[in-house]
Amino acid sequence: MKKDLCFGPKKLYGLKMADLSVDLGFLQLQNPVIAASGTFGYGLEFSPYLDPNNLGGFVVKGLYFYPREGNPPPRLGETPCGILNSIGLQGIGVKKFVREILPQIRKYQTPIIINVCGEEDQEYVSVVEFLNQHPGISAYELNISCPNVKKNGRCPALDPQDTFSIVRAVKKVSSLPLITKLSPNVTDIVEIALSAQQAGTDALSLVNTFLAMDVDPQTRKPTLANIYGGLSGPAIKPIALRMVHQVAQNVGIPVIGMGGIMSGEDALEYLIAGARAVEVGTANFVDPESTVKIINQMKKYCEQKGIPRIESVVGSLKI
Numbered sequence: 312m313k314k315d316l317c318f319g320p321k322k323l324y325g326l327k328m329a330d331l332s333v334d335l336g337f338l339q340l341q342n343p344v345i346a347a348s349g350t351f352g353y354g355l356e357f358s359p360y361l362d363p364n365n366l367g368g369f370v371v372k373g374l375y376f377y378p379r380e381g382n383p384p385p386r387l388g389e390t391p392c393g394i395l396n397s398i399g400l401q402g403i404g405v406k407k408f409v410r411e412i413l414p415q416i417r418k419y420q421t422p423i424i425i426n427v428c429g430e431e432d433q434e435y436v437s438v439v440e441f442l443n444q445h446p447g448i449s450a451y452e453l454n455i456s457c458p459n460v461k462k463n464g465r466c467p468a469l470d471p472q473d474t475f476s477i478v479r480a481v482k483k484v485s486s487l488p489l490i491t492k493l494s495p496n497v498t499d500i501v502e503i504a505l506s507a508q509q510a511g512t513d514a515l516s517l518v519n520t521f522l523a524m525d526v527d528p529q530t531r532k533p534t535l536a537n538i539y540g541g542l543s544g545p546a547i548k549p550i551a552l553r554m555v556h557q558v559a560q561n562v563g564i565p566v567i568g569m570g571g572i573m574s575g576e577d578a579l580e581y582l583i584a585g586a587r588a589v590e591v592g593t594a595n596f597v598d599p600e601s602t603v604k605i606i607n608q609m610k611k612y613c614e615q616k617g618i619p620r621i622e623s624v625v626g627s628l629k630i
């Protein structure tokens with residue numbers, strides 16, 4: 312066996328096991344697959360279906376300082392190859408989360424990432440200041456990109472200045488690494504990514520959902536009570552992938568890619584385009600075991616192709 316093949320893969324019963332770990336610089340993941348915010352509850356809901364310890368990590372549902380009811384129903388609808396949601400960040404608030412959920416999920420070995428929300432910059436800061444005092448969290452994902460909260464999908468991630476100001480404010484108080492989650496509802500996502508990088512974010516995750524709508528032609532009513540919602544699932548994958556590629560080529564911090572990942576091959580496309588890790592969202596609704604299946608499919612790909620370390624796939628797009 313060549314010497315370099317001894318580094319990374321472990322030999323088990325004659326099979327070369329691929330090393331799926333990825334290094335985000337501030338966080339080492341045992342594999343690149345993270346469950347995406349809003350599609351994995353607070354981490355506990357999926358434990359009947361899978362062991363969260365097998366994931367690269369998971370992001371909990373977006374948390375504001377206070378509890379929120381979200382938008383009125385109907386707020387979820389199916390579209391061809393996707394789902395449309397206008398949940399509007401319903402949540403239990405940080406205090407209840409820390410009291411009732413965190414003690415149960417901090418037992419997991421896998422990194423727990425908190426999706427941080429706020430009405431104004433100050434609320435994001437308050438959420439982070441409060442969570443800083445409670446051990447068991449690995450990083451914050453700053454949700455500045457939800458299209459379902461303000462009118463017409465307005466959110467800070469649509470504007471480079473707003474992005475800069477909020478990332479700078481939160482970074483100043485955060486005792487943990489900060490991942491800033493970007494919106495696809497912009498003309499130039501690289502401009503926003505560079506603003507977040509300049510303000511000090513440690514990594515970027517993209518994309519949140521695409522502002523969209525659906526109409527029932529029988530009733531002539533919109534599917535969602537909110538009229539507009541966020542589109543996710545396979546329908547968005549090629550656009551999200553293009554954005555991840557553009558951002559990864561222009562920033563010097565790790566990029567976490569997401570949008571429509573349903574299989575190991577989908578996840579690998581993001582890695583090849585430059586993402587260091589991926590998040591899996593809508594797929595969790597189709598099959599609650601999706602994340603572990605995706606990890607196994609990625610492992611198989613590496614083993615079949617004789618790739619000892621999955622990190623070597625990152626940014627390997629051949630042009």
Ligand SMILES: Cc1cc2nc3c(=O)[nH]c(=O)nc-3n(C[C@H](O)[C@H](O)[C@H](O)COP(=O)(O)O)c2cc1C
Pocket residue numbers: 347348349350372373394396398400426454457492518519520542543544545547569570571572590591592593594
């Ligand atoms: C029902 C639902 C709820 C979501 N809630 C959140 C949330 O709380 N915070 C957030 O940053 N993103 C939220 N998202 C966006 C996802 O995390 C993800 O960015 C998006 O769905 C694209 O990935 P996917 O195509 O794999 O689902 C939500 C998505 C869905 C479908």
